[in-house]
Amino acid sequence: xxxxxxxxxxxxxxxxxxxxxxxxxxxxxxxxxxxxxxxxxxxxxxxxxxxxxxxxxxxxxxxxxxxxxxxxxxxxxxxxxxxxxxxxxxxxxxxxxxxxxxxxxxxxxxxxxxxxxxxxxxxxxxxxxxxxxxxxxxxxxxxxxxxxxxxxxxxxxxx
Amino acid sequence: xxxxxxxxxxxxxxxxxxxxxxxxxxxxxxxxxxxxxxxxxxxxxxxxxxxxxxxxxxxxxxxxxxxxxxxxxxxxxxxxxxxxxxxxxxxxxxxxxxxxxxxxxxxxxxxxxxxxxxxxxxxxxxxxxxxxxxxxxxxxxxxxxxxxxxxxxxxxxxxxxxxxxxxxxxxxxxxxxxxxxxxxxxxxxxxxxxxxxxxxxxxxxxxxxxxxxxxxxxxxxxxxxxxxxxxxxxxxxxxxxxxxxxxxxxxxxxxxxxxxxxxxxxxxxxxxxxxxxxxxxxxxxxxxxxxxxxxxxxxxxxxxxxxxxxxxxxxxxxxxxxxxxxxxxxxxxxxxxxxxxxxxxxxxxxxxxxxxxxxxxxxxxxxxxxxxxxxxxxxxxxxxxxxxxxxxxxxxxxxxxxxxxxxxxxxxxxxxxxxx
Numbered sequence: 033x034x035x036x037x038x039x040x041x042x043x044x045x046x047x048x049x050x051x052x053x054x055x056x057x058x059x060x061x062x063x064x065x066x067x068x069x070x071x072x073x074x075x076x077x078x079x080x081x082x083x084x085x086x087x088x089x090x091x092x093x094x095x096x097x098x099x100x101x102x103x104x105x106x107x108x109x110x111x112x113x114x115x116x117x118x119x120x121x122x123x124x125x126x127x128x129x130x131x132x133x134x135x136x137x138x139x140x141x142x143x144x145x146x147x148x149x150x151x152x153x154x155x156x157x158x159x160x161x162x163x164x165x166x167x168x169x170x171x172x173x174x175x176x177x178x179x180x181x182x183x184x185x186x187x188x189x190x191x
Numbered sequence: 192x193x194x195x196x197x198x199x200x201x202x203x204x205x206x207x208x209x210x211x212x213x214x215x216x217x218x219x220x221x222x223x224x225x226x227x228x229x230x231x232x233x234x235x236x237x238x239x240x241x242x243x244x245x246x247x248x249x250x251x252x253x254x255x256x257x258x259x260x261x262x263x264x265x266x267x268x269x270x271x272x273x274x275x276x277x278x279x280x281x282x283x284x285x286x287x288x289x290x291x292x293x294x295x296x297x298x299x300x301x302x303x304x305x306x307x308x309x310x311x312x313x314x315x316x317x318x319x320x321x322x323x324x325x326x327x328x329x330x331x332x333x334x335x336x337x338x339x340x341x342x343x344x345x346x347x348x349x350x351x352x353x354x355x356x357x358x359x360x361x362x363x364x365x366x367x368x369x370x371x372x373x374x375x376x377x378x379x380x381x382x383x384x385x386x387x388x389x390x391x392x393x394x395x396x397x398x399x400x401x402x403x404x405x406x407x408x409x410x411x412x413x414x415x416x417x418x419x420x421x422x423x424x425x426x427x428x429x430x431x432x433x434x435x436x437x438x439x440x441x442x443x444x445x446x447x448x449x450x451x452x453x454x455x456x457x458x459x460x461x462x463x464x465x466x467x468x469x470x471x472x473x474x475x476x477x478x479x480x481x482x483x484x485x486x487x488x489x490x491x492x493x494x495x496x497x498x499x500x501x502x503x504x505x506x507x508x509x510x511x512x513x514x515x516x517x518x519x520x521x522x523x524x525x526x527x528x529x530x531x532x533x534x535x536x537x538x539x540x541x542x543x544x545x546x547x548x549x550x551x552x553x554x555x556x557x558x559x560x561x562x563x564x565x566x567x568x569x570x571x572x573x574x575x576x577x578x579x580x581x582x583x584x585x586x587x588x589x590x591x592x593x594x595x596x597x598x599x600x601x602x603x604x605x606x607x608x609x610x611x
Contacts (some may be wrong), residue, residue: 036554038608044551048610071550071566072580094580096548107331157554 033141040148041085043101045170051100052109053090059111065071066093067179084114096160098151103164105145112150115172121145127151129161205510213590215241227560230595235380235408235539235586236564237430240494244434247493251486259485260459260476274485276419277492278475285425286416286496287442293443294475295488296446299407300330302441303374303424305478307334307450310372312341317343318436319371322400324349324357324575325387326379329569335374344371351576355382356533359390366398373402374424377409381570381584382531383514383539393423400415401447407431411588412510412537414503417442429487433588434494438487441478455480506589510538513587517596524600526607530577538587539566544603547610549583554602555609556583559602561595 060078067074075093079086089107106125110118124140127133131152135142151161159180170178213219216239220441221524223230231239251273257266259274275290282290288313296302315321321335325348332346341347347370349362373395378385388404395402403424406415411432417425424447429438443451451469453460457480462470517540521527524546544552564584567574574580585599 037558037609040551040555044610074580094548095549098551154554155548160550174245 036150036154039147039154040097042147045102045103047104048097051091051104053088053104053111055090055092057088057090060090062166062171062174064171064175065177066163066170067177068095068099068163069179069181071096071160073160073163075099075103075164077103077164077171079168079171081115081172084116086110086113086115086118091164095163096157098148098157099160099163102148102161105147106164106168109143109145110168111165117141119172120167122169125165126162129158179191200259207505207589209353209590209592210495212241213592215243216590217242217245219590221285221596223512224560224562227558229397230559230561230598232428232585232587232591232599233562233564234267234403234411234588234591235568235584237436238411238433238588239590240435241433241496243498244490244494248435248486248490251489254334256486258482269540270485273489274483277488280492280495281440281442282412283501284494285440285442286418288418289445291474292442292445292448294443294478295483296426296439296441296478297388297437297441297484298428299405299426300334300439302424302439303403303405304361305441305454306374306424306426306443306451307476308454309317310401310447310578311335311338311342313450313452315342315344315371319344320347320365320367320369321345322347322349322362322370322373322395324362324375324386325351325354325378325383325572326357326384326573327374327570328376328380328405328407329571331374331376345369347374348572351384354533355384355531355573356535357384357386357391359387359394362391362510363394366394370398370400373400374405375402376405376407378406378412378417378537378539379531379570379573380408380539381573381582382533382541383536383586384531384533385413385535385537387535388422389420392420396421396453406413408537408539411498411506413507423447428490429494432491432494433497434491435484437484440491445474448478452481453477457481459483460483486511501589509589510587510591513591514538514540514598516593517587517599518584520596520600521603524603524607525568527603530579530582538591539584540586541582541584543579543582544606544610547606549581551610552583552603556599556602559598559605561599561602563599592606 057078061081062079064077073095078090080088091103134148135149148161201539218239254267259271278293279290281293347365350358376466401423404422406427410427423444429437460480528543530541549565566581
């Protein structure tokens, strides 16, 4: 059993109080809205993609600390990366949060993002951590709105 | 010393022996979330089951089970008798005039859908209006919206004030000759507000309109007498009153039930079937198509007997004490806001810890062994009314101790410290 306090201490102290890349992009090329209808997390993600590179990224919205910290760290991570590399991170993060990717033994590019590995032991919070990544995926696919329920349910998919 | 410390756990003033009743609930002693004693404050979502109800389930499955209303063999007769006895136990519990006015459903959602379908399709037409309140659970909104969409009818919503209390005058003003039905909650699941249902029923009847009461959050907290209330329909669910899931109740006045269309077609709800014509069975069977949740109905009968043995007046008094103490202690915490401060409330407290999302509060309280509900409580319009996405909710049952309020408060302080 993960001590959720430990998880909180690591991720929220910094990113929840001082989220990176918080706000809107005036020159966004992609914009997507992510919704966690069951718990009310609601974020907007702006991307500026030039060629194949995510030049800048910003998010805003109302969400719990896990979602906000995940979004903040995500933006810091994907800024300057290629769309393909960002999409690979989306897959790896989703795998880590749902338990299909073992960060200790499976090769991955998650780096500091592995602080979220503990959410797999908090089933009710998995979607909070995944929502920003889900929204990033939707944004690069030019989908306007994405929800963690229904066809896109990450928890059902991984079950 | 701050104000919160000054509030000491009061000595229980009533003669209500919480420990004696807690001993009836094995789960309260069996479960230790994160190694801590379970402080179960999520009774509004689902309550726990006492040993006599568990025993009744086991006895049914080990000695009495067969399908009902069919077999001529001993077991079928035993099961039928037990099932129909449960109906009479519910009749007594609600003080319904006749046992045929009690229909077993699967939950309150099912009961409301039954009425929306059975009454709605028989009596609601284009341009007609249905009144609900701003306090409703989604279960008492969506079926009516679906009906309105289908029939071209209109939903009217009675407003609440900033305390979460219904504005009775505004409710009355919604009535017009187009009003055909009213469906309102007895107790708000999100805020705990107790609606003035007696007056609301009188007002509806003054306008010649039948009214349904959603009692999902009421029957476990206070005595309910459907004849004294004179409501046309009343619904409650088993698992919130110490019974099993999968069983709900709809009380309806016989005169209405007889005029209504059946909800589901199938076995048991018919008198005769040919390919040309089916003759429906009498009430309540007309509304109980297919094999019902027999074991659950019988166990629910035992559950309502159980609360009546304790006494709903005594339960209400103890819970009032819990509510008053919890309200005082939470109010004394800086940075905690209570949503729902109506003068008449059941033992439900929705609260918001400043700058901390309720889901984080819930996850961290769980570390202390405290189970609360977080989210919009299937009452998004209530959340919108107060401009918040969600709250944390502590909902009490008679088996909760005053000391458990202290554990909750201490847990909230730890959350605040972590987020400071």
